[in-house]
Amino acid sequence: MATHHTRMLIIGSGPAGLSAAIYGARAAMEPIVVQGLQPGGQLTITTDVENYPGFRDVVQGPWLMEEMQAQAEHVGTRMMWDTITDIDIAGGSPFRAVGDSGDEYIGETLVIATGAQAKWLGVPGEQELGGKGVSACATCDGFFYRGKKVAVIGGGNTAVEEALYLTNHSDDVTLIHRRDELRSERILQERVFGNDKISTLWNKTVERFIGDPLQGGLTALELNDTVTGEVSTFPVEGAFVAIGHAPATGLFKGKLEMDDSGYLTVEPGTPKTAIPGVFACGDVMDHTYRQAVTAAGTGCMAALDAERFLATLEFAKKEAREAAE
Numbered sequence: 001m002a003t004h005h006t007r008m009l010i011i012g013s014g015p016a017g018l019s020a021a022i023y024g025a026r027a028a029m030e031p032i033v034v035q036g037l038q039p040g041g042q043l044t045i046t047t048d049v050e051n052y053p054g055f056r057d058v059v060q061g062p063w064l065m066e067e068m069q070a071q072a073e074h075v076g077t078r079m080m081w082d083t084i085t086d087i088d089i090a091g092g093s094p095f096r097a098v099g100d101s102g103d104e105y106i107g108e109t110l111v112i113a114t115g116a117q118a119k120w121l122g123v124p125g126e127q128e129l130g131g132k133g134v135s136a137c138a139t140c141d142g143f144f145y146r147g148k149k150v151a152v153i154g155g156g157n158t159a160v161e162e163a164l165y166l167t168n169h170s171d172d173v174t175l176i177h178r179r180d181e182l183r184s185e186r187i188l189q190e191r192v193f194g195n196d197k198i199s200t201l202w203n204k205t206v207e208r209f210i211g212d213p214l215q216g217g218l219t220a221l222e223l224n225d226t227v228t229g230e231v232s233t234f235p236v237e238g239a240f241v242a243i244g245h246a247p248a249t250g251l252f253k254g255k256l257e258m259d260d261s262g263y264l265t266v267e268p269g270t271p272k273t274a275i276p277g278v279f280a281c282g283d284v285m286d287h288t289y290r291q292a293v294t295a296a297g298t299g300c301m302a303a304l305d306a307e308r309f310l311a312t313l314e315f316a317k318k319e320a321r322e323a324a325e
């Protein structure tokens, strides 16, 4: 078991963590990135990425993340195969984290980039047809379903926003909800009900995603009527599961401020948490945009603020030393 010291400890290796690492390394912060159970983050479980700036052609999610990691390492980042299981931040900088390996990480600044995971229904066919007709992100994948018949599953704000977004690409969007009314804000509901590209199916749960991942992908949904018990087949080429996201913040419960859904709270317009020297970036603090490019952007902000924090801290220490002499 070893102890690793760094000026910038980054938890998470998605676009937010790796962007923070690139900026931190270039500012001579010698960052350490603890990768967690999903090295590269959420983009490693998707295929086509068409909206990350800099690439004219479609790129593959796992490839994009390998490139980000290679760039981070090239400028001096140390990548650690470990998952943080305990953290001590209450006492201020330096912050101490313990990994699953038993190793200890001491960071003069701490960047939290642990991301979030889409919630899935957990029914047959969902995993197999992921990226082949089944998605959890209309902003990411809606474009691939231009002119096709699509469905959105859910009844909250996310589902309604996804359905509205999909009308940019499809004239045939069906919102499927297990209850007979939506939970989303009234204004969003009015936009849905007033949009003739969106129809609704009430009291229906999706029991199965039907299709062949190797031949054409998703073709239909098996639905169950929660009132009558009737089982039906609903033909569709794209299905967007929109039942919410779970931010990976269990580690920080009782240690950092969070909103009701568990997202870390930051000072508006910054990645600063309430504890000086601790920064949060990417999906772990953003339930609105949830994109690779926004995660990368806030990762950059976290690194720049971490560097400023350290500079101020070092200046204060120097002044205190001089005053004591």
Ligand SMILES: Cc1cc2nc3c(=O)[nH]c(=O)nc-3n(C[C@H](O)[C@H](O)[C@H](O)COP(=O)(O)OP(=O)(O)OC[C@H]3O[C@@H](n4cnc5c(N)ncnc54)[C@H](O)[C@@H]3O)c2cc1C
Residues within 6 Å of the ligand: 011, 012, 013, 014, 015, 016, 017, 034, 035, 036, 037, 038, 039, 040, 041, 042, 043, 045, 046, 048, 049, 050, 051, 052, 082, 083, 084, 085, 113, 114, 115, 116, 117, 118, 136, 137, 140, 141, 248, 251, 281, 282, 283, 284, 290, 291, 292, 293, 295
């Ligand atoms: C199927 C799918 C397709 C998508 N397609 C697109 C797209 O086309 N374009 C787009 O812009 N966005 C897309 N997104 C969204 C995009 O992937 C996310 O917005 C982005 O990955 C968020 O980056 P992040 O760095 O904040 O977090 P994440 O990518 O979620 O990474 C979180 C990281 O934290 C690590 N971690 C968590 N807990 C710990 C711990 N305790 N210790 C150490 N490490 C930990 C994980 O291992 C992981 O490396 C897609 C998402 C999904 C799920």
